[in-house]
Structures are given as structure tokens and as C-alpha cells.
Amino acid sequence: MSDVLHELTIGAPANLLWVGIGTMLGILVGAIPGLTGAMLIALSLPLTYSMNPSEAMVLLVSMYVGSISGGLITATLLRMPGTPASVITTLDGYPMAQSGKPGRALGLGIMASFVGGLISWGFLILLAEPISHVSTKLGDFDYFALVLVALVLIASVSGKALSAGVFSGFLGILVTIPGESPATGETRWTLGLEQLNNGFDLLPVLIGLFAVSQVIHEVASSEKKVEKVSQVAPEGVLLGAGDWFRHMANMLRSSVIGTWVGILPGIGANVGSVMAYSASKSLSKTPEAFGSGSEEGIVASEAANNATIGGALIPLVAMGIPGSVIDAILLGALVLHGLQPGVLLFHNNPDIVYTIIFTMLIANVAMFGMMLWSAKWIAKLATVPRVYLLPVVIVFCVVGSYALNNRMFDVWVMMAFGIVGFLMERGRIPLAPFVIGFVLAPIAEEKLGAGLQATGGSYLPLVTRPVALFFMTVSIVLVLWPILKSLRQRRTTQEEPQINE
Amino acid sequence: MALAPDSGKSLLFVMSYRQLIRIIVLLVLAVELGRYFFGDRKTENFAYPARAITLIVPFGEGGESDTFARMIQKAISDHGFLNQQVVVKNVGGAGATIGSGQARQADPDGYTMMILHEALITAQASGKVSYGPESFEPIAASGKTSMIIAVAENSPYQSLTQLMQAARATPNELVFAANLGAPVHYAGLILEKDLPGAHFRYTQKGGGAARFEAVIGGHADVSAFSLGEYVSFKEGGLRALAISSENRHPEAPDIPTAIEQGFDFVHANMHFWWFPKETSQDKVDLIADVIKKCMATEQVKEQLALRLSEPFVQTGQPMKDLLKDRIGKIQSVDATSPDVLPNIPFWVSLVTVLSFIVFWVGRRQSPRADESRPVEQSPLLSVATYWRTASWFVMTTFLYLLALEYVPIDFRIVTAIYMFDVAILCTGFQSDDLKAIVTKTYVPETVILVPLIVFFVFQSFFSIQLP
Known part of the structure; x- marks a missing residue:
């Protein structure tokens, strides 16, 4: 084990070079919407043919780590989620950057990403084997109940405007209906458009809701003159020890959530950050700050999405099962290099497995260093006059949506949801519940559908399976809690004026 | 970097700095235009394939x-x-x-x-x-990859015949992990056809890894895998019952074929x-x-x-x-499975409409009480101008997208024009000092360089063909 570490660092400087290149490219691609880590890694595969398998893994895993982390830059500064995984970061990162603290917003995200990566790495190296066996025991109904918990947390993220939030959440769920049913594969509500067979793709919708709606707003409200570069110095990227300690509990919790979500196949990094964000908000002492620049929000989202990397590698390392799309490409790369992936991967090629594991650690450190070093300059993006910035942002939105599936349809979807998001914000309907509904509903439907297909239509396992029962109880409590809370609040606010008199 | 002009430096210095940048941009533009026109002619006389x-x-x-x-x-x-x-x-x-x-x-x-x-x-x-x-x-x-019908190691079924007999004795009870509508699903359907009365209960699982987890986790009784998938998963607790090739596979000689066991299931x-x-x-x-x-x-x-x-x-x-x-x-087989799911589109629409009504009524009763995010509008700006500019921007963008989709002009040219429009909108479109924007800001440089860079990164590096 320590041999591998030695091999990866001092023993072979070339490997460190690959980590550097891979992480940097990953961060860049992660920051640009439409270019995904999966795309970068698939395109780099042919370049790795001439390398030996472990060098190839070093490069590809570094790209993976970089690409999940890079998204926070554009999410925070431009409200443009570079990857779907960073959309939750926009909720608090952008308001914070706008309020004159872009440096600190980036710093918090970078710190949380680093810690999230480290913690999930700890799980990966210590507990890969037992965890992955537990995860196969979970059935469809257990997954469904788990996702349901996250879905009902919508109520908790909608803040004071409970009814607006709930409406927004259901709207998000409604938008997942057109296209292929995740449970049966049948298409529905496509209006005869073949392009709609796959429904609305995640990234165009998110870019539309957040970035395009923001561009519309800013174009419309910009001062009618070319602004000067504002003099806000992007300070605060480097956080003090106090910040680390203050956010440690949140980072630990969010990382554990992210790791667990990462293990579950078919559930990506975006779900990890959604769940961690909801959990942090409902446990926070200042839940009302969420959505308007809460430090805890940024930390929860970024810790969790980076933690999914280690989580997704757990089934890969323990059972040869890819935990994410990128892991599937990594396995494909092993095949191209003449290694047989599978349950015996660890047994037959421990050197490769340890290379993957330690590369994740080193790339995480490299990511931390690079992002901190460059954040000071990158943060200046937030102060570039809008007359330069907005045209560039909108062009990247268009190209990014197009590039994802190589079709104009996605660009139209992006534009449509840009208008929807703009109108929702003007109507003071929060966007966060919409995103949560939109991201989670297909998974809930798929799992419920698969479960019902397996039982022949019986819902009984929801109460007979202990895990499912536990999560069902939690979600019922969560549904009732905010209702009770708001009733009590209403009573107290009604009493207040009398006291004042 | 001075992004805005007249930032306190002497006029001469600013001008020469600006001119330098402008000259570089024009040079890049000239080179690109040259390549654009020259490149087009070069490919015409070649036989198929003349391009990628x-x-x-x-x-x-x-x-x-x-x-x-x-x-x-x-x-x-x-x-x-x-x-x-x-x-x-x-x-x-x-x-x-x-x-x-x-x-x-x-x-x-x-x-x-x-x-x-x-x-x-x-x-x-x-x-x-x-x-x-x-x-x-x-x-x-x-x-050509054969398919494997496999069960969990601790499954009671030792052969394809046993499995199919059980599927006939208790139809629609054995759970088959499938990817509905895909070849894996059809593997099960074709097997059923050979033994009238036998029926599996299909459940949507998707890819090979998910089906493997369903089988070893006890959530499904049987599934089909490609031979490659089977080999990489078998040590995790799978047992093959049959292979879909005509003869046994040299790499896995102990797996009997489906034909040997009396099922006309030959598939690759x-x-x-x-x-x-x-x-x-x-x-x-x-x-x-x-x-x-x-x-x-x-x-x-x-x-x-x-x-x-x-x-x-x-x-x-x-x-x-x-x-x-x-x-x-x-x-020859019927892929429709019994419908056991609730009508999800119906329920979702219903609840969405209900929640909208609750929201609407609540908003009407107390229009300001549920303010979640203050509308950050500049006090100087009239509401009418705000909405007018917003609609102008949306319309411009629609025109741009229409041009991208239907007009055969180069991506870079359309994008440069569009970016210039957006920049003008940002500075107020009633502004009569168009000349000032061109001469005093870096807008022209931005709108020329950015499309070129985007084009280079996406098309040349990631080989994504832009519209």
C-alpha cells in the first residue's frame, strides 16, 4: 500500500505531472457548462493507449476529481452551474459573491470540496468492502423511501413561503413527466415530438433556470452605461482555522451523505448535494439564511458533491461495479488496457486498485492547491463589467446546452426554462424546490416502479422492510413538522402586536 | 488588467495599449477568415469521403x-x-x-x-x-457476444429447464431483472415462448451492473447478461444456467447451451x-x-x-x-407487461394544480407576507423599461437561435453579431453613442475573440460540431 503511494509520488514524477494535468483539465471542463467530466475522460481515452495502465488511471481519476470540483467556480461567480452537481452551490454561492464576498464564497466551496473528498476517501480505503455488500441488500422500496425523505425536505428548503415552495417543487416534478417513463421505458406526453422522447435534459433545464434567467434580469436592469471595474478586492479565499472548525460538523455530515449517495448506482453527484443541502438546512440554527448567501449552504453542497466521488468508487473497488457514468468509462479504460474488470479486480490487480484510490487522494490535494492558488484571480470574474460578461455567459449557455447531446432542441429547452425561471423569480417563487423535485422525482418513480413490478403491484414492502419503514416514518414526520412549526409561528406573530400595544 | 478605458492613465498610453490589442484581434480575424474561405475550396474535388x-x-x-x-x-x-x-x-x-x-x-x-x-x-x-x-x-x-441466463449462486434452480418449469408452475411469480424494451427483455420473452404457460414478471433495472446487483441482492430471481458482463460478475455470486450460442463457448465450456436444454434460444x-x-x-x-x-x-x-x-x-x-x-x-413475441403502476402523470398533474391553487389563494390574501427574496431592482429603473429590455433580449436570443438552427451561416459570424447586440442592450439600446461603444470599450474585441475561442475549444478540441 505504501509502496503504491511511493510509486505515485516520489517514485515516478511523471505520475505527479499526470495528476497536475488531469486535475487542471478537469477543473476547466467542470467550470464550463456543457463540457462534462465524462466527455473529457472519454475523449482522453485514446491518448492513454500509449501509457501503462496505472498512468492512464492516474490521469483519468485526476480528471474525475477536477471536473466535479471545477463546477463551483462558475456556479458561484456567474450562477451558471458548470456541472449539474454544482447547481445547489449557486443557491448560496451566487448571492454571497454578489454581496461583495466572491473570494470567501469560493474559499468555502474549495475547503468543503477538499474535506468532502478526504472523508469519502477515508470511507473508500477503510470500509469499501463491507459497505458495498450492505448496499446490494437495499431493495427498490428502500431506495424509494430514502428518496422520498429528500423529496419531502422540499418543504424545509422553501423557507417562509411554504405554499410557493411546495408549488415550485411539484412544478419541478411535473416537468419530469414528458418523455420516457423511468419505470417502464414507455414514452408519454411528447406531443409527437421525437426530440422529447428523452424528456427535458438535466443540464439545459438547470442552466436555463439559473444562468439564463439571471442574464435576462441583468440585461434588463443594468445601468445604462459601461461600468468601471469595481474595486472590491476578492479577499477571504484563505479561511482561518476558526472557519474550518465552525463548519466541520456540517462538512462531516454532508460528506457522509454524499458518500452514501455516491455508492448507490444511478444516483449522481447532484442528488448528493441536494440531500446534504436539505439536511443542513433543516438542522441549521439559521435556516432563513439559506438561499440568500448562507455559508452552510455552500459548504453542504460542495462537501457532498465531492464526497460522491469516493462513494461511487466504493462499488468499483469492492465489486467491479461502476457507481457512476465516469466509473463506467474508467472500467472501459481498464479493458482497453488489457485488464479484466469485475469482482476479482481487487484480487487480481491490487496495484491498479490502489493506484485509483491514492490518485483520488493526491488529485484532491492538487485540486485544493490549484483552486486556492487561482481563486484570487478567478474571483475577479465577479467584478468584470456586465457589458463584457453577459454576452459571453449567454453564448456559453447556448453552446454548452448544444454540446451536451449535439442538438438544438436542448438549446430551446434551455431558453424556455430561462424564461420560466425569470418569471418565477419575479413572482417570488423559489427555484430550489423546483430543482429538488426535478432531480429526485425520476429516481423515486424508477424505484417505485421497479418495486411494484417485482411485487406485482403490492405496496406492502414499504412497511414490511425495516429500512423502507424507517425512511417512510422519517418522511411522514418531516411532512408534519413544518406545518406544525408554521402554525405555531403564525400564532406567535398574531400575539406579538398585542404585546407591543 | 484595465478593462475599462480612462482608468487614470495618460490618454496616449491607453490608446496605444488599446490599439495593440485591436491590431492583434484584427490579425487573428484575418487569419481565420482566410482559413475559412481557403479551406472551403480545398475539399471540393476529392472522391468520397472528402471530409470527416x-x-x-x-x-x-x-x-x-x-x-x-x-x-x-x-x-x-x-x-x-x-x-x-x-x-x-x-x-x-x-x-x-x-x-x-x-x-x-x-x-x-x-x-x-x-x-x-x-x-x-x-x-x-x-x-x-x-x-x-x-x-x-x-x-x-x-x-458477436453471446448472452447468459444467470441466477444467484444460492438459487434453487440448477438448470434452464428447472427455471422455466417453475415459471410455468407459478406464472408471473419469478422476477426477471430486465431493461424493458431492450434485447435483455426479449431474451426472457423468447424463452417464455418455447414453454407455453411460462411467464416471468419483468422489472425495470437497466444496465448490467444494476441487474447483477438485483440478482445477488435477492431482488430478482433471474436475469440475462452478455458473456462479458457475466465473466466480470460471476465471482460476485452468479450462476449461469444457459448460454445463447449454438455451441458451447471455448472460454466457458461448462455452461450448457439453451439448445442442449431444449430451448430454441440462439442469440448474439x-x-x-x-x-x-x-x-x-x-x-x-x-x-x-x-x-x-x-x-x-x-x-x-x-x-x-x-x-x-x-x-x-x-x-x-x-x-x-x-x-x-x-x-x-x-x-413474434409480445413485450407488453401487466400494468401495475399508478397513473403517475395524472397524480402529479393533479397535485401540481392543487398546490398552485393553494399558493395563488395564499398570495392573494397576503401579497407581501411570503416575500422570500427581495426583487433587486435599481430604484432608478422604471418597471416598464425593465420588462421592455427583458423582452427585447429574449426576442434577440430567439432570432439568434433560429439563425443558428436554420440559416446556413458560420457559427462564429452569427454569434459575433448576437454578442454585439447583447452588449448594446446592456448599455441601453436607446444610446446614440454606438460609436463610443466601438471605440472606447473592448466590446468589439470580445465579440470577435470569444466566438473564435469557443469554436476552437468545442469544435477542434472536443470535436463537437457546432450548429
């Missing part, structure tokens, strides 16, 4: 088809089988129907082809799309290559020949052997017969 051929892979990066396509792409370029590049274009989603729809509508000029296995047939048979193989020109069938996953309908025969023959050559190379053979696939390749009439046989088999 786009290969549509109707799945995302990293899947079985994608890996196979990139393997062939590499073989073509390594051995120079074509004097042009093959560019892989991933168009994933909806059981490959988005990609196949795009390939179907492409010009039949030989510059768009597609790789797609039986999903093209099964998607039509299960009613997902109206078109099937008849809408395409088949080029070749390549690669193959990758078929397609052109849009009405592509000329000489182009079909040329590409078929190239694929044949690729399958004969050592590098392809080695990589296929690792996945226990055979370097099988077939073209011309035998390939068409093979295809016909496949279509017949798949269309």
Missing part, C-alpha cells in the same frame, strides 16, 4: 456501443483505412431513439452513419418509435452499422469493406477477445438475411 464522417453513437460515453465504436474508429485511423477521420458523436437517451431519429433524418450523403444493435428493432416492436431497420441502409453486422448481441435510407450503394460497400478490414486487425481481435466477443463480421445479402431473421424473432 460523423458516426452517431445513440448512447452516452462509456457504454458498450461507445467503446466498440471508438475501438473501430481507432483502428480506422491507425491503419489509414479511410483517408478521412471518423468523428464519434454521442447522442444518448430514450433507449437510443434520440440518436436513431437524428441519423434517420440526416442527409443520405454518406457523411452520417450510426452504430446500433438490436435496440433499433426492439424499440419499434415495443412501440417506442414508429420506424425500424426499414428506415435505414444496413452496412454491416460486427462483433451484434453491433449493426447503418446509413440513412437511400445512401448510394457504392458508399455502403466502401464502408462495409472498411469495417471488414478493421475486424481483421490484431488490435481489434485482441480487445474483443478480452470481452469474450468474436471478431465476427458480415456484409451484403447474408447480413440482410441475418437481420431479417432477428426482426422476425423479436416481432
Whole structure:
């Protein structure tokens, strides 16, 4: 084990070079919407043919780590989620950057990403084997109940405007209906458009809701003159020890959530950050700050999405099962290099497995260093006059949506949801519940559908399976809690004026 | 970097700095324009293929088809089988129907082809799309991987016969982990057909890894895997009951064939290559020949052997017969499963409408009480101007997107014009000092350079063909 570490660092400087290149490219691609880590890694595969398998893994895993982390830059500064995984970061990162603290917003995200990566790495190296066996025991109904918990947390993220939030959440769920049913594969509500067979793709919708709606707003409200570069110095990227300690509990919790979500196949990094964000908000002492620049929000989202990397590698390392799309490409790369992936991967090629594991650690450190070093300059993006910035942002939105599936349809979807998001914000309907509904509903439907297909239509396992029962109880409590809370609040606010008199 | 002019420095210094940048930008522009016009003429007189051929892979990066396509792409370029590049274009989603729809509508000029296995047939048979193989020109069938019917190690079923007997004794009880409407699903359906009365209960699981987890986790009784998938998962607790090849596989001689056990289940996953309908025969023959050559190379053979696939390749009439046989088999079974799911679209719409009513009524009663995010508008700005500018921007963008989609002008030119428009909107479109924007700001530089950079990064580096 320590041999591998030695091999990866001092023993072979070339490997460190690959980590550097891979992480940097990953961060860049992660920051640009439409270019995904999966795309970068698939395109780099042919370049790795001439390398030996472990060098190839070093490069590809570094790209993976970089690409999940890079998204926070554009999410925070431009409200443009570079990857779907960073959309939750926009909720608090952008308001914070706008309020004159872009440096600190980036710093918090970078710190949380680093810690999230480290913690999930700890799980990966210590507990890969037992965890992955537990995860196969979970059935469809257990997954469904788990996702349901996250879905009902919508109520908790909608803040004071409970009814607006709930409406927004259901709207998000409604938008997942057109296209292929995740449970049966049948298409529905496509209006005869073949392009709609796959429904609305995640990234165009998110870019539309957040970035395009923001561009519309800013174009419309910009001062009618070319602004000067504002003099806000992007300070605060480097956080003090106090910040680390203050956010440690949140980072630990969010990382554990992210790791667990990462293990579950078919559930990506975006779900990890959604769940961690909801959990942090409902446990926070200042839940009302969420959505308007809460430090805890940024930390929860970024810790969790980076933690999914280690989580997704757990089934890969323990059972040869890819935990994410990128892991599937990594396995494909092993095949191209003449290694047989599978349950015996660890047994037959421990050197490769340890290379993957330690590369994740080193790339995480490299990511931390690079992002901190460059954040000071990158943060200046937030102060570039809008007359330069907005045209560039909108062009990247268009190209990014197009590039994802190589079709104009996605660009139209992006534009449509840009208008929807703009109108929702003007109507003071929060966007966060919409995103949560939109991201989670297909998974809930798929799992419920698969479960019902397996039982022949019986819902009984929801109460007979202990895990499912536990999560069902939690979600019922969560549904009732905010209702009770708001009733009590209403009573107290009604009493207040009398006291004042 | 001084992004705005007159930032306190002497006028002369600012001007020369600005002029320097402007000269560089103009030079870049001139070079690009030269390449644009020069490059166009260069390619005209060559025989097919005169430019890169786009290969549509109707799945995302990293899947079985994608890996196979990139393997062939590499073989073509390594051995120079074509004097042009093959560019892989991933168009994933909806059981490959988005990609196949795009390939179907492409010009039949030989510059768009597609790789797609039986999903093209099964998607039509299960009613997902109206078109099937008849809408395409088949080029070749390549690669051949057998399927394995497998159960968990601790399952009571020791043979395919036992399993199918149980499926008949208790129909619709045994759970078959499937990818509904895809070849795996049809494996189960074809088995059922050979033993009247036997029925599985199909559950949607998707890819090989998910089906494996369902089987070993006890959530499904049986599933089908490709031989490659089976080999990589078997140590995790799978037991093979049958292989779908005609003879036993040399790498796995202890797995009996389905035929041996009395089931007419002979099947192999193959990758078929397609052109849009009405592509000329000489182009079909040329590409078929190239694929044949690729399958004969050592590098392809080695990589296929690792996945226990055979370097099988077939073209011309035998390939068409093979295809016909496949279509017949798949269309002979009924893929509809009993509907046990609630009407999710109905319930979701209902609840959404209800929540909207609650929201609307609440808002009417206390319009300001639920303020969650203050509307950050500049007090100087009138509401009317705000909305007018917003609609102007949206309309400009619509025009831009329409131009991108339907007008055959270069991406860079349209984008530069659009960016300039947006920049003007940002500075107030009633502003009469257009000249000032051009001479005093870096807007012209931005709108020229950014489209060029975007074009370079996406098209040249990531080989994504921009509209």
C-alpha cells in the first residue's frame, strides 16, 4: 500500500505531472457548462493507449476529481452551474459573491470540496468492502423511501413561503413527466415530438433556470452605461482555522451523505448535494439564511458533491461495479488496457486498485492547491463589467446546452426554462424546490416502479422492510413538522402586536 | 488588467495599449477568415469521403456501443483505412431513439452513419418509435457476444429447464431483472415462448451492473447478461444456467447451451452499422469493406477477445438475411407487461394544480407576507423599461437561435453579431453613442475573440460540431 503511494509520488514524477494535468483539465471542463467530466475522460481515452495502465488511471481519476470540483467556480461567480452537481452551490454561492464576498464564497466551496473528498476517501480505503455488500441488500422500496425523505425536505428548503415552495417543487416534478417513463421505458406526453422522447435534459433545464434567467434580469436592469471595474478586492479565499472548525460538523455530515449517495448506482453527484443541502438546512440554527448567501449552504453542497466521488468508487473497488457514468468509462479504460474488470479486480490487480484510490487522494490535494492558488484571480470574474460578461455567459449557455447531446432542441429547452425561471423569480417563487423535485422525482418513480413490478403491484414492502419503514416514518414526520412549526409561528406573530400595544 | 478605458492613465498610453490589442484581434480575424474561405475550396474535388464522417453513437460515453465504436474508429485511423477521420458523436437517451431519429433524418450523403444493435428493432416492436431497420441502409453486422441466463449462486434452480418449469408452475411469480424494451427483455420473452404457460414478471433495472446487483441482492430471481458482463460478475455470486450460442463457448465450456436444454434460444448481441435510407450503394460497400478490414486487425481481435466477443463480421445479402431473421424473432413475441403502476402523470398533474391553487389563494390574501427574496431592482429603473429590455433580449436570443438552427451561416459570424447586440442592450439600446461603444470599450474585441475561442475549444478540441 505504501509502496503504491511511493510509486505515485516520489517514485515516478511523471505520475505527479499526470495528476497536475488531469486535475487542471478537469477543473476547466467542470467550470464550463456543457463540457462534462465524462466527455473529457472519454475523449482522453485514446491518448492513454500509449501509457501503462496505472498512468492512464492516474490521469483519468485526476480528471474525475477536477471536473466535479471545477463546477463551483462558475456556479458561484456567474450562477451558471458548470456541472449539474454544482447547481445547489449557486443557491448560496451566487448571492454571497454578489454581496461583495466572491473570494470567501469560493474559499468555502474549495475547503468543503477538499474535506468532502478526504472523508469519502477515508470511507473508500477503510470500509469499501463491507459497505458495498450492505448496499446490494437495499431493495427498490428502500431506495424509494430514502428518496422520498429528500423529496419531502422540499418543504424545509422553501423557507417562509411554504405554499410557493411546495408549488415550485411539484412544478419541478411535473416537468419530469414528458418523455420516457423511468419505470417502464414507455414514452408519454411528447406531443409527437421525437426530440422529447428523452424528456427535458438535466443540464439545459438547470442552466436555463439559473444562468439564463439571471442574464435576462441583468440585461434588463443594468445601468445604462459601461461600468468601471469595481474595486472590491476578492479577499477571504484563505479561511482561518476558526472557519474550518465552525463548519466541520456540517462538512462531516454532508460528506457522509454524499458518500452514501455516491455508492448507490444511478444516483449522481447532484442528488448528493441536494440531500446534504436539505439536511443542513433543516438542522441549521439559521435556516432563513439559506438561499440568500448562507455559508452552510455552500459548504453542504460542495462537501457532498465531492464526497460522491469516493462513494461511487466504493462499488468499483469492492465489486467491479461502476457507481457512476465516469466509473463506467474508467472500467472501459481498464479493458482497453488489457485488464479484466469485475469482482476479482481487487484480487487480481491490487496495484491498479490502489493506484485509483491514492490518485483520488493526491488529485484532491492538487485540486485544493490549484483552486486556492487561482481563486484570487478567478474571483475577479465577479467584478468584470456586465457589458463584457453577459454576452459571453449567454453564448456559453447556448453552446454548452448544444454540446451536451449535439442538438438544438436542448438549446430551446434551455431558453424556455430561462424564461420560466425569470418569471418565477419575479413572482417570488423559489427555484430550489423546483430543482429538488426535478432531480429526485425520476429516481423515486424508477424505484417505485421497479418495486411494484417485482411485487406485482403490492405496496406492502414499504412497511414490511425495516429500512423502507424507517425512511417512510422519517418522511411522514418531516411532512408534519413544518406545518406544525408554521402554525405555531403564525400564532406567535398574531400575539406579538398585542404585546407591543 | 484595465478593462475599462480612462482608468487614470495618460490618454496616449491607453490608446496605444488599446490599439495593440485591436491590431492583434484584427490579425487573428484575418487569419481565420482566410482559413475559412481557403479551406472551403480545398475539399471540393476529392472522391468520397472528402471530409470527416460523423458516426452517431445513440448512447452516452462509456457504454458498450461507445467503446466498440471508438475501438473501430481507432483502428480506422491507425491503419489509414479511410483517408478521412471518423468523428464519434454521442447522442444518448430514450433507449437510443434520440440518436436513431437524428441519423434517420440526416442527409443520405454518406457523411452520417450510426452504430446500433438490436435496440433499433426492439424499440419499434415495443412501440417506442414508429420506424425500424426499414428506415435505414444496413452496412454491416460486427462483433458477436453471446448472452447468459444467470441466477444467484444460492438459487434453487440448477438448470434452464428447472427455471422455466417453475415459471410455468407459478406464472408471473419469478422476477426477471430486465431493461424493458431492450434485447435483455426479449431474451426472457423468447424463452417464455418455447414453454407455453411460462411467464416471468419483468422489472425495470437497466444496465448490467444494476441487474447483477438485483440478482445477488435477492431482488430478482433471474436475469440475462452478455458473456462479458457475466465473466466480470460471476465471482460476485452468479450462476449461469444457459448460454445463447449454438455451441458451447471455448472460454466457458461448462455452461450448457439453451439448445442442449431444449430451448430454441440462439442469440448474439451484434453491433449493426447503418446509413440513412437511400445512401448510394457504392458508399455502403466502401464502408462495409472498411469495417471488414478493421475486424481483421490484431488490435481489434485482441480487445474483443478480452470481452469474450468474436471478431465476427458480415456484409451484403447474408447480413440482410441475418437481420431479417432477428426482426422476425423479436416481432413474434409480445413485450407488453401487466400494468401495475399508478397513473403517475395524472397524480402529479393533479397535485401540481392543487398546490398552485393553494399558493395563488395564499398570495392573494397576503401579497407581501411570503416575500422570500427581495426583487433587486435599481430604484432608478422604471418597471416598464425593465420588462421592455427583458423582452427585447429574449426576442434577440430567439432570432439568434433560429439563425443558428436554420440559416446556413458560420457559427462564429452569427454569434459575433448576437454578442454585439447583447452588449448594446446592456448599455441601453436607446444610446446614440454606438460609436463610443466601438471605440472606447473592448466590446468589439470580445465579440470577435470569444466566438473564435469557443469554436476552437468545442469544435477542434472536443470535436463537437457546432450548429
